[in-house]
Amino acid sequence: MKMRTVSVLGATGSIGDSALDVIARHPDRFRVAALTAHRQWQKLAELCIRHRPEVAALTDPAAARELERALSGKRLPTRVLAGDEGQAEAASLAATDTVVAAIVGAAGLRSTLAAALAGKRILLANKEALVIGGAVFMAAAAKGGATLLPIDSEHNAIFQCLPARYAGDPTASGIRRILLTASGGPFRKRPIAELPSVSVDEACAHPNWVMGRKISVDSATMMNKGLEMIEAHWLFGVPRESIEIVIHPESVIHSLVEYVDGSVLAQLGHPDMRTPIAQALAFPERIDAGVPALELVRRGALTFEAPDHERFPSLDLAHRALGAGGTAPAVLNAANEVAVAAFLDRRIRFTDIAPTCAESLERVAARAATTLEDALAADAEARSVARSWLKLAA
Ligand code: NAD
Ligand code: MG
Numbered sequence: 001m002k003m004r005t006v007s008v009l010g011a012t013g014s015i016g017d018s019a020l021d022v023i024a025r026h027p028d029r030f031r032v033a034a035l036t037a038h039r040q041w042q043k044l045a046e047l048c049i050r051h052r053p054e055v056a057a058l059t060d061p062a063a064a065r066e067l068e069r070a071l072s073g074k075r076l077p078t079r080v081l082a083g084d085e086g087q088a089e090a091a092s093l094a095a096t097d098t099v100v101a102a103i104v105g106a107a108g109l110r111s112t113l114a115a116a117l118a119g120k121r122i123l124l125a126n127k128e129a130l131v132i133g134g135a136v137f138m139a140a141a142a143k144g145g146a147t148l149l150p151i152d153s154e155h156n157a158i159f160q161c162l163p164a165r166y167a168g169d170p171t172a173s174g175i176r177r178i179l180l181t182a183s184g185g186p187f188r189k190r191p192i193a194e195l196p197s198v199s200v201d202e203a204c205a206h207p208n209w210v211m212g213r214k215i216s217v218d219s220a221t222m223m224n225k226g227l228e229m230i231e232a233h234w235l236f237g238v239p240r241e242s243i244e245i246v247i248h249p250e251s252v253i254h255s256l257v258e259y260v261d262g263s264v265l266a267q268l269g270h271p272d273m274r275t276p277i278a279q280a281l282a283f284p285e286r287i288d289a290g291v292p293a294l295e296l297v298r299r300g301a302l303t304f305e306a307p308d309h310e311r312f313p314s315l316d317l318a319h320r321a322l323g324a325g326g327t328a329p330a331v332l333n334a335a336n337e338v339a340v341a342a343f344l345d346r347r348i349r350f351t352d353i354a355p356t357c358a359e360s361l362e363r364v365a366a367r368a369a370t371t372l373e374d375a376l377a378a379d380a381e382a383r384s385v386a387r388s389w390l391k392l393a394a
Contacts, residue, residue, distance in 0.1 A: 001285055004121075007034035007055075007090050009111050010102035012043045014212045015125045015151070018273040019100045020047065022281060022289055030098075030281065034090035038107070039063035045070040048078050054095060055079050057086035059107070087111040092118035098281070100151075101126040104214050105337050106379055109133060113372065119145040123280045127152055127231040128337075132330040133375040134234035149280035150235055154180050154228055156276035157254035157267035158236060168237035178238050179256040179264070180228055181248040182307065183208050185219040188249065192311055196351045200344055208251035208271040217340045221353050222307065226318025227336075230329050233322055240322045245315065247305045252294065269294055313354040321361060327378030328366040334382035335360035339390065348390055360385045 006023060010016050016037075023030040032051035037044050039060035045067055048056050056071070056078050058064040064082035071078055081089055091099050091111040099115040100123045101108060108126035113133070115122050117140050124130070130137055141148055150156050158180075163173050170178075186205050187195060204216040211219070218224035229243050251271040258264045269275045270291055278289035309316055314336075321328040339356040342348045348356075360382045369375050387393070 001029055001282070003031060004029060004098050004281070005031050005033040005096050006098045006100060006281075007036070007093060007096045007115075007120075008032065008100045008102065009034075009036045009087060009091055009108065009115075010100075010104065010126070011035040011047055012037040012040045013102055013104065014210065015100070015102035015273060015277070019102065019123070019277050019281075020051065022274050022278045022287075024050075025290055026287055029287065033093055033096040036087050036090045036103075036111070038103075041067040041070060048076060049074060052076055053078055055081060055086075055090050055093060057081040057090045059083060059087060084110055088114040091115040092120070097121055098123065100277075101129065104128070104212055106132055106334065109372075109375075113137060113140055116140040116146045117144040121147045121149065123149050123151045123277065124155075124235075125151050127227050128333050130234045131227050131230045131333045132379055133369065133372060134230065134329065135369055136372050136375060138234055148235065149283055150231075151273070151276045151280050152228060152231060153271070153273065153276050154255040155231060155235055156279060158232065158257055160267045160279065161255070161257040161265035162236070166236070170236065170238050170242060174260045175238070175257060176242070176260050177258040178232055178236065178243045179258060180225060180232060180243060180245050181251070181253050181255050182222065182225045182245055183219070183249055183251045184247045184305075184307070185222060187220055187311070188247065188308075195311075196349050198350045200346060203343070203350055207249070209273075213344055214337075214340055217343060217353075218336070220350070221314045222312035223314035223318065223336050223353070223357070225307075226314050226321075227333065229318055230322050240319060245307050247307050248302065249305075250299065250302050252299060252302055314357065317354065317357050317361065324361075324366045325369075326366045327364075327369045327374060328361060330369060330375045330378040331360055331364045331366070331382040332357055334379040335386040338383050338386040338392070342390055342392055347392065352390065356386050356390055359389050363389075 034055040036057040091114040101112040102125040112129040203220040256266040274289040321332040339353040
């Protein structure tokens, strides 16, 4: 296999950690070209010393100056960049062929889009980019000649269960349904009456996965599965009617594809993000991910149940937003980001998150989303509506 050069956007996060762990296991296959983050300059400095990238970028300019000082005299080949432009440059470097898009939230849209336009092989974790600007993003990837390899575990599982060279037409490939599995998060069995008083720490304590705080809260509300339904729609060209959500508390089956002949293909594994990341990094080859073998007998039973729509209103909101189309998913995502951040700051209750999203979908009219500007305008309007509904300062 030829040596691949990799830019990791969001290198200091949970996905960044897992990606750099897999990369470091295969120095003969991968070289790090760029590492980026928001403002954690100390951690990025350590990563630069370990991986010696050509470029390191922090969005926050003051943190970028600190990084520059921390790296001076270390004899590294690393140029330090700042701002959104720095992120976009790291995503489209001529020296890079593979981009791990692992920034959390709408903040990752521009750099992920830059990688698409530059024709990179994109390992997509930043699902929010697809939720906000699905049409724009898919068009940019086609125009730039980019290859999209999903590393969200469910989408990576689906990708592995689709026919080789799947061209985005489920009917032509004999696909009846996509079954997206969900753990149900930490509150699957919590009495609904207690949900208004759950704490941030409880919401972030996922039963099976260790992840960043935003996606952990999204898993607790199940908005994560709603966003993933929209993500699956764009990645695989499946209509929402053909996507079913199944609660599978053990998180061993990562998703399934059902064919018209009755065959159902699934991908299984330990809940460890290094598996989907390694699959996509090496595709179409296979490499060691550092993940232990799945001992089925020791795991015992795998169980399934239907999602509880009263407990998890976010699922219906996402279904509705995808049905409305245009800018509606961008509005949903923006309102959710505002509400989740406010919950993490302990300014609102857990059960205020879904109503904020519902209210924003009501108040912001859905429009066509054919350009990046359409999507960004809807994002900005929804953030302001969500903030005023929650009575948060702008
Ligand atoms: P995290 O909070 O652990 O890390 C987020 C990263 O994004 C950090 O490196 C941070 O510095 C960077 N970042 C945030 N704002 C930025 C900005 N304005 N500019 C540049 N960088 C910025 O999050 P995570 O759990 O690693 O999730 C990252 C993405 O991957 C999310 O979209 C999430 O939905 C998706 N994802 C994560 C997991 C998981 O297991 N953690 C699984 C599937 C999908
Ligand atoms: Mg997922």
